[in-house]
Amino acid sequence: MRAVIVGTSGHYEYAFDASKCGVKVVAVAPADESENADACIKKFKELGHEPVLVEDYTKLLDKKPDIAIINSVFSKNCELSIYFLEHGISVFCEKPCASGIDELERLEKAYKESKERYGTCYAGMFGLSYEDWAETIRNLVSDGTIGEVRMAEAQKSYKLGNRELFYSSRETYPGTIAWTSIHGIDWLYGICGLKFDSVYSVQSSRENCGNGTMEVTASSIFYSRDGVIGTVTSDYFRPSGAKTHGDDRLRVVGTKGIVESIGKKVVLIDKDGEREIETHSPEMSIFAEFVSEIQGKGKCRRGAEYSFEVTRAALLARESADTKKEVRF
Amino acid sequence: MRAVIVGTSGHYEYAFDASKCGVKVVAVAPADESENADACIKKFKELGHEPVLVEDYTKLLDKKPDIAIINSVFSKNCELSIYFLEHGISVFCEKPCASGIDELERLEKAYKESKERYGTCYAGMFGLSYEDWAETIRNLVSDGTIGEVRMAEAQKSYKLGNRELFYSSRETYPGTIAWTSIHGIDWLYGICGLKFDSVYSVQSSRENCGNGTMEVTASSIFYSRDGVIGTVTSDYFRPSGAKTHGDDRLRVVGTKGIVESIGKKVVLIDKDGEREIETHSPEMSIFAEFVSEIQGKGKCRRGAEYSFEVTRAALLARESADTKKEVRF
Numbered sequence: 331m332r333a334v335i336v337g338t339s340g341h342y343e344y345a346f347d348a349s350k351c352g353v354k355v356v357a358v359a360p361a362d363e364s365e366n367a368d369a370c371i372k373k374f375k376e377l378g379h380e381p382v383l384v385e386d387y388t389k390l391l392d393k394k395p396d397i398a399i400i401n402s403v404f405s406k407n408c409e410l411s412i413y414f415l416e417h418g419i420s421v422f423c424e425k426p427c428a429s430g431i432d433e434l435e436r437l438e439k440a441y442k443e444s445k446e447r448y449g450t451c452y453a454g455m456f457g458l459s460y461e462d463w464a465e466t467i468r469n470l471v472s473d474g475t476i477g478e479v480r481m482a483e484a485q486k487s488y489k490l491g492n493r494e495l496f497y498s499s500r501e502t503y504p505g506t507i508a509w510t511s512i513h514g515i516d517w518l519y520g521i522c523g524l525k526f527d528s529v530y531s532v533q534s535s536r537e538n539c540g541n542g543t544m545e546v547t548a549s550s551i552f553y554s555r556d557g558v559i560g561t562v563t564s565d566y567f568r569p570s571g572a573k574t575h576g577d578d579r580l581r582v583v584g585t586k587g588i589v590e591s592i593g594k595k596v597v598l599i600d601k602d603g604e605r606e607i608e609t610h611s612p613e614m615s616i617f618a619e620f621v622s623e624i625q626g627k628g629k630c631r632r633g634a635e636y637s638f639e640v641t642r643a644a645l646l647a648r649e650s651a652d653t654k655k656e657v658r659f
Numbered sequence: 660m661r662a663v664i665v666g667t668s669g670h671y672e673y674a675f676d677a678s679k680c681g682v683k684v685v686a687v688a689p690a691d692e693s694e695n696a697d698a699c700i701k702k703f704k705e706l707g708h709e710p711v712l713v714e715d716y717t718k719l720l721d722k723k724p725d726i727a728i729i730n731s732v733f734s735k736n737c738e739l740s741i742y743f744l745e746h747g748i749s750v751f752c753e754k755p756c757a758s759g760i761d762e763l764e765r766l767e768k769a770y771k772e773s774k775e776r777y778g779t780c781y782a783g784m785f786g787l788s789y790e791d792w793a794e795t796i797r798n799l800v801s802d803g804t805i806g807e808v809r810m811a812e813a814q815k816s817y818k819l820g821n822r823e824l825f826y827s828s829r830e831t832y833p834g835t836i837a838w839t840s841i842h843g844i845d846w847l848y849g850i851c852g853l854k855f856d857s858v859y860s861v862q863s864s865r866e867n868c869g870n871g872t873m874e875v876t877a878s879s880i881f882y883s884r885d886g887v888i889g890t891v892t893s894d895y896f897r898p899s900g901a902k903t904h905g906d907d908r909l910r911v912v913g914t915k916g917i918v919e920s921i922g923k924k925v926v927l928i929d930k931d932g933e934r935e936i937e938t939h940s941p942e943m944s945i946f947a948e949f950v951s952e953i954q955g956k957g958k959c960r961r962g963a964e965y966s967f968e969v970t971r972a973a974l975l976a977r978e979s980a981d982t983k984k985e986v987r988f
Contacts, residue, residue, distance in 0.1 A: 480866055481876040481894055483814075487917070530859045530985065534886030537809055537914050547810040547912070549880050549890045557863030561878045563890055565810055567912045571932040583876070583896045585866050588816070603900040656859065656985065 331621065334395040336387050336410050337361035337402020338370045339494070340424035344457040344617050345399050346377060351621040353397065355379040359387035361402035361410060364496060388413075395419055396624065401455070404509065405502045408433045411452070412440040418448035420624050422617065425454045425512055427641040429504045431649075434641055441634050453620040453630045454637030456516045458578065460616045462609035463591040467580060468521045470589045470598060470607070477586030479558060482522040484514030485579035486564040489572065490539055490546065498542025505648045506545035506564055507531055512644040514562035517580050518552060519640055520631065525554040526643050528658050531651035538566070550647045562647075660950065663724040665716050665739050666690035666731020667699045668823070669753035673786045673946050674728050675706060680950040682726065684708040688716035690731035690739060693825060717742075724748055725953065730784070733838065734831045737762045740781070741769040747777035749953050751946065754783045754841055756970040758833045760978075763970055770963050782949040782959045783966030785845045787907065789945045791938035792920040796909060797850045799918045799927060799936070806915030808887060811851040813843030814908035815893040818901065819868055819875065827871025834977045835874035835893055836860055841973035843891035846909050847881060848969055849960065854883040855972050857987050860980035867895070879976045891976075 335342050335358040348355055355374045358367040358381045367383050374381045384390050387410070390398070398414035400407050401424040408428040411421045415437075428434035444450040458464065470476060488510065496502035503509065511531075518524040531550035538546040546567065552560035568577055574593075581590040587600035589607075596607045614622065622628035643659070650657040664671050664687040677684055684703045687696040687710045696712050703710045713719050716739070719727070727743035729736050730753040737757040740750045744766075757763035773779040787793065799805060817839065825831035832838065840860075847853040860879035867875040875896065881889035897906055903922075910919040916929030918936075925936045943951065951957035972988070979986040 478866060480863065480896060481878070481892070483878075483892055485812075487912075528983075530880065532880055532882045532888050534809065534888065536886045537807060547886070547888050549810070549812075549888045551859065551861055551878050551880055553861045557865045557876070559861050559863065559876050559878045559892075561890060561892055563810065563812055563888075565912050567809060567914065567917060569916050569929045571930045572917075572928045573933055583816075583894050585896065587898050588896060588901075599898045599901045601898055601900045604902055654857075654985070656983070 331396040332356045332394060333397040333399055334359065334390040334393055335370060336390065336398050336400045337406065338365045338367055339403050340401025341455045341457060342370060342399055342401050344455050345422065347615050347617055349378050351618045353621055355381045356395065357382050357384045357390055357393045359384040359390050361387045361406055364403060364494065391417055397422060400424060403496050403502050404504050405429050408437050412437055415440045415444035415450055418444060418450060420451040422453050422620050423455065425456055425637065425641065426504055426508045426644055427454050427637050431645055434638060434645065438638055451620065451624045452634035452637065453616065453632050456632040456637065457616045458513050459516055459520055459632065460612050461594065462611050463594045463596050464517065464521055465612040466596045466607060466609040467582060467589050467591060471522055471582060475587060476582060476584030476589050479522050479524065479582055479584050481559045481583040482518050482524060483561045483581045484517050485577065486510045486514055487568045487577040488566050489568045489570060489575050490566040493541050493544065497544045500543050503544060507533060507548050507550065507648040507651055508644045510564040511548055511550055511562045511647060512640060515643050515647065516640050518560040518562065519643065520636065521580065522582050524552060524558055524560045526552045526659050527555045528553045528656055529647045529650050530656040531647045533651040548651060660725040661685045661723060662726040662728055663688065663719040663722055664699060665719065665727050665729045666735065667694045667696055668732050669730025670784050670786060671699060671728055671730050673784050674751065676944050676946055678707050680947045682950055684710045685724065686711050686713045686719055686722045688713040688719050690716045690735055693732060693823065720746055726751060729753060732825050732831050733833050734758050737766050741766055744769045744773035744779055747773060747779060749780040751782050751949050752784065754785055754966065754970065755833055755837045755973055756783050756966050760974055763967060763974065767967055780949065780953045781963035781966065782945065782961050783970065785961040785966065786945045787842050788845055788849055788961065789941050790923065791940050792923045792925050793846065793850055794941040795925045795936060795938040796911060796918050796920060800851055800911060804916060805911060805913030805918050808851050808911055808913050810888045810912040811847050811853060812890045812910045813846050814906065815839045815843055816897045816906040817895050818897045818899060818904050819895040822870050822873065826873045829872050832873060836862060836877050836879065836977040836980055837973045839893040840877055840879055840891045840976060841969060844972050844976065845969050847889040847891065848972065849965065850909065851911050853881060853887055853889045855881045855988050856883045857985055858976045858979050859985040860976045862980040877980060
């Protein structure tokens with residue numbers, strides 16, 4: 331299979347195992363004037379691919395790709411996805427899948443039509459859910475070790491560093507809830523199995539070191555009719571002296587145990603005590619699962635319907651913070 | 660000074676250092692038919708006091724107390740406080756100070772009148788704020804080490820165990836937000852310096868092992884006009900095999916650093932790195948501060964106005980969960 335990379339602002343590294351999946355990256359095109367493809371091309375050459383630079387992304391179609399790996403400036407990703415889907419090309423796209431509900435609905439329609447007509451697939455870049463700690467917690471939840479999940483809390487904390495200009499405006503940045511908290515939402519939904527019936531959020535862009543409207547703190551509460559609570563907090567105040575860029579955490583409270591990850595370690599507490607659990611990798615990477623779905627061999631766990639659901643939840647969470655009102659799903 | 664203990668359902672242990680404070684515990688009275696004073700009397704005898712049993716708490720007045728240590732069944736504490744304040748006796752009472760806003764307003768009025776007429780004092784049993792980790796974080800916040808606080812997250816997690824019957828009904832139990840989350844609210848307000856302009860909460864009593872209406876999960880978001888976010892979660896799912904009864908946590912996100920306590924340890928991250936901070940005790944215990952305020956020598960940091968404010972915040976947070984609406988302060 332042949333893949334092209336559209337834009338270079340996001341997480342194209344989730345496709346670094348393309349060769350292993352039988353996929354050749356044949357071209358890279360910037361999709362925004364702020365983007366330069368050099369580093370991306372260099373990296374894929376190192377990985378054994380022979381990508382060429384294509385200045386106009388619409389010309390990528392000439393390369394007869396099976397897959398478009400889309401990760402441009404956030405606000406462009408959804409339109410780019412629709413464009414490639416309409417041309418019968420499967421899409422692996424940066425999250426959030428869309429920057430607004432209207433856009434998301436257009437994407438869903440485009441995907442449905444493309445699926446029917448060409449059999450295309452779609453997946454969102456929810457790669458953090460494929461980290462070892464996440465896979466380990468997912469299994470402890472799904473095998474019933476902690477009983478019925480009643481509450482879960484996710485944390486995202488990042489260093490602010492120097493952000494590209496496009497973070498500074500809602501025109502180009504979907505907001506911290508849609509860009510960062512969305513990972514926590516993915517974990518609540520896909521790892522903990524939460525359903526979302528309402529959400530309430532707050533956010534603030536104060537003290538954001540001159541990054542325009544970019545929010546640097548946010549907190550959301552998701553609630554389901556059966557009383558399961560999910561809380562997600564995000565901040566960009568992780569100090570420069572911290573060992574790692576991010577401080578991802580997930581704590582899942584079940585009727586028979588509590589499992590938690592801090593610093594990529596997993597700790598389980600149940601009736602038998604408190605102990606660290608050895609983590610394990612998922613069978614396949616997110617990109618491998620996506621390729622496998624295109625080949626009709628399997629199902630990507632972060633496929634179209636799933637990624638659209640999580641994006642919708644993130645956009646409604648953002649709407650709650652923007653309007654300062656609880657939003658019902 | 661002479662103290663009496665009214666009810667034995669709460670945290671009278673905060674007065675275990677009474678002797679050191681120059682206070683003699685002279686009598687103990689149950690205030691609810693479910694209460695038995697034997698263990699309490701035995702304990703204070705071991706501590707060198709000579710408390711007698713008084714069956715009718717109104718007869719405690721005959722013992723000429725300066726202080727009433729009130730910790731009966733939750734729903735009775737406010738009325739008991741008002742009763743002793745009206746008789747010119749200073750009150751050290753279990754939190755929440757009241758079970759509802761109306762009751763709280765009557766307490767505030769009674770306190771004000773008693774203060775004017777007799778010079779009495781009042782303090783709420785927010786003893787967890789006097790633990791070493793809490794004092795250490797308070798100082799790191801107030802001395803500016805972490806800069807301006809922009810977000811804080813508090814966690815309460817308890818073993819459910821076997822709960823007395825009065826936890827099973829809102830008539831006798833003020834709800835988990837008012838009983839448990841209130842500690843997190845105290846930390847946000849008194850340690851992190853948050854102001855509260857609105858609150859949104861959810862809660863659930865599902866899977867509470869037959870404890871009536873007692874909520875076993877809750878989550879609240881407090882927000883201030885200047886965009887500072889406070890999140891508090893509580894649960895009663897801490898597994899029986901956990902090393903300790905409770906898992907109290909506080910994480911404070913500032914513009915110059917993040918300080919956090921888990922398992923009573925304190926860790927600071929700032930531009931210079933990540934390190935554990937040696938904890939230190941407050942100068943005085945909560946009871947010692949209270950006695951010092953009665954003596955006109957100092958000010959209890961969990962005195963009347965403070966304790967009423969935190970109780971109000973907890974009751975509004977509970978109202979939000981009960982009505983499923985954001986509540987403005």
